[in-house]
Amino acid sequence: MKVCLVLPSAYGMRGEVRSTLNLASDLAERHEVEVVSVRRQKEKPFFPVSPAVRMRSLIDSRPGVRHVLPHGQVRTEVALWRMLRSLKSDVLITTRPNISVQAAKYAPKDLLKVAREWGRPAVPAPVLRFYPRLDAVVTATESAQEEWRLLLGQEMVVHAVPDALPGGPWPRSRMDNRIVAAGGRWVPVKAYDRLIRAFATVADKRPDWRLRLYGGGPEERRLRALVRELDLHNHVYFMGTTSDLTGEFAKASIVATTTRTETLGMTVLEALGCGVPVVGFEGAKGPAEYIVTGYNGVLVPEGEAELEMYAAALLALIDDDRRRRSLAAGALETAARHAAAEVGERWEHLIGELRDQR
Known part of the structure; x- marks a missing residue:
């Protein structure tokens, strides 16, 4: 079976990129798999991908590359249209509504077309018009599945298949380092300022613990200023991207994790895969999809005194080594359900069902 997965960019540092490349790497063990990156900004993808996966880009934006056609959205749409019209695959999996709409319009009719969704479309009109031409919509979580069902009505059946963690074995935490970690893009929706403010209380009561922040983004300057303001330079460390x-x-x-409205939870899944309990907020869709208080982590109510409660949750785990290790066991059990091999099998089963329905 020939499978093609299309990303806006396979070279960025985003959760959906990580999940898609993990899935592609697993499927490539049994099928012919190609990942198409609409844009290419770097020499190599940020995240690892199996050498068995064929990588292709439509627009090469790397510095120093000569561009024959003019820049702009029109050029991108033309390149995508040409690729879709000439695609020779059995299955096409698209990863953004704008790409999925183009696939519905231009991809060959005999091609099995699946839209992989993580969030709601900003402009639903084209989705409502063209998505019925697709064979399926697949979400990463059950809450997103319900949202898409409400959006699409009876026009389509929406399926849920979880994100894939990298192929194992995964590194395992020994649970003896006095470190709290957080990772992802430093953007407002991630609300790292809430984490830093809560950790100020932790640092005051348990000064031997450290907070490590992994990632990068436009919020870095503001977050560094907040660390200086709270005098946390010996307790909070900016570790950069990895x-x-x-x-x-x-x-x-x-x-x-202190994200406000994030729907994707790849960093949460990666933490669970290492056997590390996660502390998050109840209202955040990503963490709430995977975290069960008392089983693999702690969810803190949002609202009044939320930072005090979040700091208290961190301190409670810091002071209870036995509880941390118990939650770590639950974390590993949760992560096992997201192993790339298991997720890949679910995709293969779904694709088989969709082909039979045709």
């Missing part, structure tokens, strides 16, 4: 976030999480004893 393609091996699981390896870094394995050095921690707690992983923290």
